[in-house]
Amino acid sequence: MKPYSIVRRLIGMVLVVELAAALCVTTAAFLYERHTHFRAFDVLLRGRADSILGAVQDAEDPGDNVMLDGSQLSAPPDDVYEVRDDSGRLVGRSENWTGLGSVEKLDRGGHRHGHGPDGEEHFGANLRGRHYGMIRISGYRVVDPGEKGGGVKRTVSIVYGAQMDRVWDAVLQSVSFYAVSSVVVMALTALLMLWLLHRGLRPLLELAGAASRVTVNAWEFEPPPTAQATRELAPLTEAMQAVLRRLREAFEEQQRFVGDAAHELKTGVALVKSSLQLLGMKPRSQTEYIAGLERALGDCERMEAMVAQMLTLARIEQAPLQGKAAVAEGISLLREVIDELAMMAELKQVRIELDEGSANTVTQQAIAIEPEQFKLFCRNVLMNAIQHSASGSEVRVQVREEESSAIFEFQDHGDGIGETELPYVFERFSRGDPSRSRHSGGTGLGLAICKAIVVRARGGIKIESKIGVGTCVSVRIPMASGVAEMLGD
Amino acid sequence: MRVLVVEDETRLAENIAAAFREGPGYAVDCVEDGETGAALAAERCYDLIVLDLMLPKMDGASVLKRMRSGAVNTPVLILTARSETVSKINLLNAGADDYLSKPFDLGELLARAKALIRRGKGAAHPTLREGDIEVNTLEQTVTLAGQPVVLSRMEYRILEYLMHRPRAVVSKQELLEHLYDYNWEHHSNVIEVHVSNLRKRIGGQDRIETLRGRGYRLLLPGGRTA
Structure with a gap:
């Protein structure tokens, strides 16, 4: 997946928003500027037309006509104008007057065009390839006002035009000012945000730095104060602390196991080695040699069993948790194991009783566990029970169903386990009571293997014991149907 | 000479005891847990204590500390499965006289035991x-x-x-x-x-x-x- 930067994304988003704002402002500015400039342009046209009207003079001729006194005019050279009297006679025009050309209606906001209130008319014209804004006004000039009757009133019509390009230039200039300043503001914002975000994200970087210093040899993870003071980082720091704590516990547990396993193996090797060296310390009789070799062989076999159990435990613990649960016919497997152990039980004069009545309800249902592992589990628990049972007593196995789980209970009437050792019996190499583990040839791994099997099967195991009364191991294994439901199959 | 062997692996303890009895001819007592070991060591009738580190009830290091704080000066030979230098240094500093890493050589154990007993009695030469x-x-x-x-x-x-x-x-x-x-x-x-x-x-x-x-x-x- 392509990595993306939060900083870049945030800056991009802000810039897009700013761009939209800038476009709105520029458009509004354009509309407003156009309005004001053209209004000013109209006023200017009107003023200039009025000044033309002011220049219309009595021609002092017999027909009481009017004339345009060009000497008083100061119209810009690009402007055009024409003055006619009411009879259509040309009174005067600018030198560059070429006729009105094509007359067009003005469309520039449409606030006022056409006839004004006092007879003025605005329109556009295309003169010599340029746009002109034109105004036509009517006015009158009184010829010889001193005469009797107030003189003769001469109406003149004035057409005045000025180039509109200038106005457009002015409008565009101010609009481009807005546009350019928006772009400058956006660039500055981008830089400022880059700086601010880097500054704002520093706690995250410091947190990452602190996290990267955690190794298997240095588990201490102290979130930097800046990260602790940041509310948004609190879930992350808490999650990291929790993860590290769990990892550390698991790692230390593993290390403890490796250490214990090394101790057991070294002790085993020391035992075999010392047995053989003891045999070689001095010349011995043949029977002594044979007895010594048998002892050494027994030591080897014990070590072999221990290694096998360690490997079994590792295999069970490290097998990936399967998505689809394995299925086993619990009761029939349990019967198989009981048959296997019949000889051993007979030797110890112990009876194994499977409570058939309670078994019936569960017989038909499969439990969610690997069949071989379930057999190993039953074998371990039953062998423990037989080994610690008083001779002549019985080991009772009961089965029942509870909340879509099968419950197996193994009750023996043996020597029991002391209260202080009970919490540790499931630990690997548990050696709470040496007389239990060492003398019976145990390795301290049997119950650890049992627990690992049950945990794999998403079940639970508990043990209750009373010294001199007996021990009850109770295990809960989910039914296959229940697990299938849980997994959403 | 009398030796106390504190080792929870009974077969190993048997072998060590047999070697002491057959070799230099020492009397040997074996115990399996730390508490009994510490109690017997306090009797001061031993010339050497062979001490395993991983013991039920009380570990070897604690047994050693209790002995030394109780002014029991019997030489102590530690049997350890740990081979890190730090743990050896800590043990020697806690009052152990010597150590052997498992798996050890029985002959070496006997030689070291003899040397420790000799030294404990103030003699340098065999x-x-x-x-x-x-x-x-x-x-x-x-x-x-x-x-x-x-x-x-x-x-x-x-x-x-x-x-x-x-x-x-x-x-x-x-x-x-x-x-x-x-x-x-x-x-x-x-x-x-x-x-x-x-x-x-x-x-x-x-x-x-x-x-x-x-x-x-x-x-x-x-x-x-x-």
């Missing part, structure tokens, strides 16, 4: 020489004025113990405690026989004096005066 008596603790041979003397196993052990403490009064109980394992009381009468046999072989009342009600004393005519 050959003990007092006056004209010379005891080679490695070969377990005795010469009297250059002439080899043949001794029984028990007689040799009594002489070796007395040689470590010349001119001191050694009570009968001390002798019993250091030469026999925990059921020494059964040997109480036998020891008098062994002492008297030993006396005959190395030159009579002049050599080993019996102080009635107090014990025995090794005398050395012609030797250095104390």
